[in-house]
Amino acid sequence: xxxxxxxxxxxxxxxxxxxxxxxxxxxxxxxxxxxxxxxxxxxxxxxxxxxxxxxxxxxxxxxxxxxxxxxxxxxxxxxxxxxxxxxxxxxxxxxxxxxxxxxxxxxxxxxxxxxxxxxxxxxxxxxxxxxxxxxxxxxxxxxxxxxxxxxxxxxxxxxxxxxxxxxxxxxxxxxxxxxxxxxxxxxxxxxxxxxxxxxxxxxxxxxxxxxxxxxxxxxxxxxxxxxxxxxxxxxxxxxxxxxxxxxxxxxxxxxxxxxxxxxxxxxxxxxxxxxxxxxxxxxxxxxxxxxxxxxxxx
Amino acid sequence: xxxxxxxxxxxxxxxxxxxxxxxxxxxxxxxxxxxxxxxxxxxxxxxxxxxxxxxxxxxxxxxxxxxxxxxxxxxxxxxxxxxxxxxxxxxxxxxxxxxxxxxxxxxxxxxxxxxxxxxxxxxxxxxxxxxxxxxxxxxxxxxxxxxxxxxxxxxxxxxxxxxxxxxxxxxxxxxxxxxxxxxxxxxxxxxxxxxxxxxxxxxxxxxxxxxxxxxxxxxxxxxxxxxxxxxxxxxxxxxxxxxxxxxxxxxxxxxxxxxxxxxxxxxxxxxxxxxxxxxxxxxxxxxxxxxxxxxxxxxxxxxxxxxxxxxxxxxxxxxxxxxxxxxxxxxxxxxxxxxxxxxxxxxx
Numbered sequence: 353x354x355x356x357x358x359x360x361x362x363x364x365x366x367x368x369x370x371x372x373x374x375x376x377x378x379x380x381x382x383x384x385x386x387x388x389x390x391x392x393x394x395x396x397x398x399x400x401x402x403x404x405x406x407x408x409x410x411x412x413x414x415x416x417x418x419x420x421x422x423x424x425x426x427x428x429x430x431x432x433x434x435x436x437x438x439x440x441x442x443x444x445x446x447x448x449x450x451x452x453x454x455x456x457x458x459x460x461x462x463x464x465x466x467x468x469x470x471x472x473x474x475x476x477x478x479x480x481x482x483x484x485x486x487x488x489x490x491x492x493x494x495x496x497x498x499x500x501x502x503x504x505x506x507x508x509x510x511x512x513x514x515x516x517x518x519x520x521x522x523x524x525x526x527x528x529x530x531x532x533x534x535x536x537x538x539x540x541x542x543x544x545x546x547x548x549x550x551x552x553x554x555x556x557x558x559x560x561x562x563x564x565x566x567x568x569x570x571x572x573x574x575x576x577x578x579x580x581x582x583x584x585x586x587x588x589x590x591x592x593x594x595x596x597x598x599x600x601x602x603x604x605x606x607x608x609x610x611x612x613x614x615x616x617x618x619x620x621x622x623x624x625x626x627x628x629x630x631x632x633x634x635x636x637x638x639x640x641x642x643x644x645x646x647x648x649x650x
Numbered sequence: 651x652x653x654x655x656x657x658x659x660x661x662x663x664x665x666x667x668x669x670x671x672x673x674x675x676x677x678x679x680x681x682x683x684x685x686x687x688x689x690x691x692x693x694x695x696x697x698x699x700x701x702x703x704x705x706x707x708x709x710x711x712x713x714x715x716x717x718x719x720x721x722x723x724x725x726x727x728x729x730x731x732x733x734x735x736x737x738x739x740x741x742x743x744x745x746x747x748x749x750x751x752x753x754x755x756x757x758x759x760x761x762x763x764x765x766x767x768x769x770x771x772x773x774x775x776x777x778x779x780x781x782x783x784x785x786x787x788x789x790x791x792x793x794x795x796x797x798x799x800x801x802x803x804x805x806x807x808x809x810x811x812x813x814x815x816x817x818x819x820x821x822x823x824x825x826x827x828x829x830x831x832x833x834x835x836x837x838x839x840x841x842x843x844x845x846x847x848x849x850x851x852x853x854x855x856x857x858x859x860x861x862x863x864x865x866x867x868x869x870x871x872x873x874x875x876x877x878x879x880x881x882x883x884x885x886x887x888x889x890x891x892x893x894x895x896x897x898x899x900x901x902x903x904x905x906x907x908x909x910x911x912x913x914x915x916x917x918x919x920x921x922x923x924x925x926x927x928x929x930x931x932x933x934x935x936x937x938x939x940x941x942x943x944x945x946x947x948x949x950x951x952x953x954x955x956x957x958x959x960x961x962x963x964x965x966x967x968x969x970x971x972x973x974x975x976x977x978x979x980x981x982x983x984x985x986x987x988x989x990x991x992x993x994x995x996x997x998x
Contacts, residue, residue, distance in 0.1 A: 390998055392787065432981075442984035445727055445787060449931055450980030457973025464968035465679055576791045583785070583997055619803035626795040634784040642997040 363601075363608050365487035368496050369562065370607075371600025373398065373571075375499040376554030377578035378585065378592040379506050380547035384430075385587055386510060387543035388523040388536075389437045390647040392448025393429060395575025396455030397548045401426040401555025403459040406473050406566040407466065415479040415491075415560045419553070422560075426552015427545050429455060434544030438537040441649035452575075460568050472567035479561040491561040499593070502550065507589040519543055523643030526650040536650055551575060573626065580629035586640055595632065602628040660986060661936045661943070664979045665950065671978055675971035686965045693960020694953040700960075702831070702842035706914060708952030710923070712851040713906020714930035715948055716858055717768070717899040719939040721786075723862065724895035725875030730775060730790025731903040732927025733797035734768035736920070738904025740801045741767030742911045743918025744809055747820035756825045761850070761908045768904015769897045771797060776896030780889035785996040786896060794927070801920050811917070818919035828913040845913040851948075854902060855941040862941070871895055903927065925973070929955075932976040935983045951976070 377394045384391040391397075401422035409418030433451050436442045464470050480491025488496075510516040519539055521529045526536035554574070559566045577599050584598070585591025606621040676686035694704045714731035721728035742764040749756060771793055778784040802817070811820035828845040862868040873881040874891045882888050906926070911918050933951050937944030954976075958969035 436981065436984065440985055442981075443986075444984075446935065446984035447981055449729060449928075450977045450982075450984060453928060453932075453977030453980060454974050455977075457970045457975075457977055460970035461675070461968045461974055464970065470968070573791065573795045576788065579998065580788050580792070583788070617803055617807055619799055619806055621799075622802070623796045623799035626792040626799075630778070630784075630789055630792045630796070633788055634778045634782040636782070636784075640997050647998065 359608065362487060363604055365485065366604035366607055367597065367601045369488065369492050369600075370603040371597040372492070372495045372499050372562075373554035373558050373574050374578050374581060374596035374600055375593050376502065376557070377551045377575050378581040378596040379502055379589060380430075380550030380554075381578050381582035382585070382587060382589050382592045383506060383510070383519070383543050383550070384547035385582055385646050386523045386643055387519045387540045388526060388643060388645045388648065388650065389434065389540050389544050389547075390444045390448070391430075391433065391544060391547050391551075392445050392579070393433045393451030393455075393575075394448075394547070394551045394578050395571055395573065396448075396452035397426040397429045397551035398555035398558070398571045398575045399452075399455040399459055400429050401552030402559035402570060403455075403462060403555075403566050404552075405556035405560045406476050407462070409476040409560050410473070413477060415477050418476070418560050419479060419556050422552045422556030423549045424552070426555060427549035430545040430548020430551070431541070433548070434541040437544065437649065438540045444647055444649070456569070459566065463566070463568070470568075473565045475564045476560060478564040481564075489561075495557050495561055503589050503593040510589065515539075520643075522650075523645055526645055540650075551578075554578075577625060577629050580633050583636065583640060583642075584629075584632040587643060598632070599625050599628055661938060661947070661983070664936055664982050667982055668954075668975050668979055671975045672971065675974065676965070676967050679967045679971070681965050681967050686961055686967050689961045689963075689965045690957035691953070692957075693964075694957030698837060698839075699842055700956065702839055702844040704949070704952045704956040705831075705848050706843045706952075707955040708948045709848045709851045709913075710906065710910055710926050711930055711933050711951050711955070712848075712945060712948040713854065713909060714903040714927050715933035715937065715944050716851075716855055716941060717772075717902035717906070718930050718934040719937065719941060719944055720858060720871075720902060721772075721895055721899035722934060722939050723875050724871045724891060724899075725878060726776075726779070726892060726895055726899070727787045728772065728775070728790050728896060728899050729787060729931065730772065730793050730900070730927070731930045732923060732925065733790070733794035734771045734900040734903035735907040735910075735923050735927050736794075736797045736801050737771040737900075738764035738768035738907030739911045739915075739918050739922045740797075740804065740907070741904075742908035743819040743822070743915075744804070746822040746826040746911065747809075747811070747917070750823045750825050753825045753827075753829070756823075757828055757912055760822075760826050760912050761905055764908020764911070765901040765905045768907060769901035771904065772900015773893065773897035775900075776893040779896065779996055780892045783996045785998040786892075787998055790896075798920065801918075805919055809918075814917075816919065819917050821917045822912065826912055827916055828909065843914050847909040847913040850909065851906075852945060854905070855945050858902075858941040903930075929973075929976055932980050932983075935980060935986075 404425040405418040405422035408421035482490045484490045522536040529536040581595035584595035602624040610618045673683040676683045742760045775789040779786045806817040831839040831844040937947035958972045962969040
């Protein structure tokens, strides 16, 4: 009996930890898409966050500086995508795919140049390494709380503040925003920068909080799963957060089940979160509506 | 002047940009660009063996790039060529380990099976889009990861060769190997990895070109991509077109996977592709989604892939710089219009 409770607790804690990066990226996806820009580059922005966090922690010895760097470089890629999507009116999907390749390739390039070792960085100082609970470190707990605060904050911002409502209007009817005397392109740009910052934060969690190094491909499609979470959560902050935790649960489940079910090997179980995302978006037939001007250049 | 500007805003500008970026990447790595380019081109074009290797890489990129072009032409964003390539290779490798017949028949069957594998994988995304309006962008991406786990599981478990130390299928019987590229005069390619798969790839491009420009199906496919609302109103069955386009797109990528298994690896393992399916998007865009230009673009990227290794070994420029260059080329080409308005797309 107590073994069962221990297992359930492990699953709960792991779900919380595995959800964190997806929650941040999904919140980033919500603000970007609410402003009318589809952000396929979330994956690359997470990668940039994860990589730069390790680089700057390595340089300064302080994971806090690393965290700030992660947010900054995520936001920087957000700026590039936002600028291209607004003032150059590029195809947002194509540009996002480009951002992802640049970030993944840039990180691999940087690993060889800076550390002269391909594949993974050396270990750096971890953020809040002390154990708070049996399964959760202080840093991880702080991130879980921060994730909830961000969801709460974004929800309040989008629905309760004038700027939030204006950003919503950019995604529904940018022409109306122009008519109201505001510049929708500028609002979209700011939203995508914020989106990149959130994704970078999620990436930094992966590299300097959950573990203490960067390795190639460590984001493992979480940015794409976050996109599915945005749809599944119907473009609302709490919805996306819930969806991200749902997908995080399947990632945690895979770790908990490993070695417990002999006929289901771990390689096959790695597919769980991706399959969950696939089923989630397919199961929403005719019941979702994206912001009207989502993905349409203005 | 205007013509020059228009060319610079398109593929020609992208290629020029690639050279500038490559030079910058070399400078960042502390390498004289003259040195870097010397090794890049010597490693890709400097002799019989390098050229053969460049053509091997060209072939590996050409199949998925043609598949991507087909889907893009239909207005569908297939980012799943990587997974479709993998599934094509997996199925061909699994069957090829046990199937033995006359060489031409065996190779033909294995390539066909690769098309089926890739076609199923693309078809799943097509069905989800046609039936449930699930964004093909997300489903093809998710299916890439599912394909990787599935293939990883199968080659480590049920399909693992009892003789191999690593995770891979049993080797193909020599009957299933693609024949080497024929000798040109006194130049033989028997000792290189170059096979006739490059000819199959070019033939595929010609067939696609014919389908796009000379058949009703190709016309409807382009109509669905360029003016979806008009296409729907003129009676084109859009869900059917979506399913068909993504299935065929996956089949072409899957054919590429089978071509790598039968031509290069002679077995299947998950290192089949170092990301050809993603690079293929850059190839397709630089080739302007036109099958014949895609061939030219694939050759250009083949030079980068083949020469990159030599550049890394001899000039010390990490070959990952090439990935960055590809990404930046895609970013620049995103400014061109490939699709009709996204209002008809699935929610993403």
